[in-house]
Amino acid sequence: MKLTGAQIIAKALKVNGVGYVAGIPGERGGALVQSLLATGTEIPFIQVMQGHNAVHLADGYFRACGRPMAVLLPVPLGISKALEAAAVARADSSAMLLISGGNGTQDDGYRPATRTFREHRRVTSVDQLAQTLRHAFNSLCGAGVGPVSLDIPAAVQNALAESSPSPATLRASHEGLRPVSTSDMETNATVMVGARAVQAMARNMFPFDRVMSLWSANEPVLGWAVPAAIGAKLAVPARQVVCVVGAGDFLQSMQELAVCMMHSIPVVFLVFSDNSQAPSNDEQIPLDRYRSGAFSLPDGKPYSPDFSGIARLLGLDAWRVEHASQLVPAFTKALNSNGPSLVEVVCGTGSPSL
Structure with missing residues (x-):
């Protein structure tokens, strides 16, 4: 035929x-x-x-x-x-x-x-x-x-x-590219990390040297982490996959959250953002709103979209974290979600740009 x-x-x-x-x-x-x-x-x-x-x-x-x-x-x-x-x-x-x-x-x-x-x-x-x-x-x-x-x-x-x-x-004459084995990386979780200072924050939050594999693009390109995390989950469906990304980075490719819903791909997205409406106190995670990666209204007031709200509209489970004490409970719920989920971490002034 x-x-x-x-x-x-x-x-x-x-x-x-x-x-x-x-x-x-x-x-x-x-x-x-x-x-x-x-x-x-x-x-x-x-x-x-x-x-x-x-x-x-x-x-x-x-x-x-x-x-x-x-x-x-x-x-x-x-x-x-x-x-x-x-x-x-x-x-x-x-x-x-x-x-x-x-x-x-x-x-x-x-x-x-x-x-x-x-x-x-x-x-x-x-x-x-x-x-x-x-x-x-x-x-x-x-x-x-x-x-x-x-x-x-x-x-x-x-x-x-x-x-x-x-x-x-x-068929290629070679046997193919070598699959990554458990001797190459730990099997408990895979973390895909976005560009800029969020990489340092991610390394401080997760014990990569013990239970996780960490991936980030060597070229500081915005928009890489979200789709890369989706691909990683397709590759290793039995492994937890977390995407750690800053607001400016996330805005480049957040529409791909819909792909997770359409294909039931349970990635956890951890998004660090700034919002001037959040209460200010010593427990907030700091963020310098005047550096690259922060956003503001015409009058100079800091501005950030409601990322958790956007995620819910797309069908994901989502939580908004405004105090450090809320982070672990929200992240645990996201990890235990049956589908794709998002945790928005609202940062205050003082941390590196995201």
Whole structure:
């Protein structure tokens, strides 16, 4: 039976052990999503709110388990916001397969730099697809780890191949990337930490050296932690996964909380924010509202959204902590929640910027 290009892609992902594909279908990816979900393939598709967050999600997935995900971008790579996210993954040696679809007649204004991807290839014919996919997985699994990009136009995805490739012609010659084992990290919990001073706060709060594994992006990019934590939970569903993030960082990707609800992914989000309406006392956790990462109204009064309220509107269990004595009880409830949850920690003046 002849297969379409989309079916060949799905088959290649399956035989090479890809457990999830994340992204946004767009006009050029609908056929591929249908092929992923078809009987015999059945690879879950995690639809995100913004395409570049799918790259961060796959980044977190790889860090937690050592296996690559695939990412489906909704627009040609040359105009995608995913390039920065891919650069972060490359800098931290995080492997994934990015699939984008151009219009098939031009390079869409982008020729990727070698520092962004381990490899980038453009597929112009469905008959090239099987060999290109096998080469891509060999590149992912070989020496040196990082993202690999394939530009596969919609016309190629929808075309019928002259012959159906066998699993052997699609499978990488390597056995695959080494999964992270219990000798590499403790198994009790995984903590994904955002950028800026929240990293120091997280290290002070959690005993990473004894019972947890800590991950943060080496590049100080905002918006990484939330989708990365979602990816980590997909990778290690039996392990508690906590995302520790500051307000400015959280605002970059908080819409991805909806992904946790849609796919029942129980991540705990610990968000540090500032709010001038909170009572001021010596027990409050300090925050310097005048430094980068704080927000204010036109009259200079400190301002912060009601993050716990936003989380509840999205369907999460959420708690607001305004005094230090409330933190442990709220965090314990969040850890014991049956679904995704959020704890907003309202900080006072004096701590580092978040």
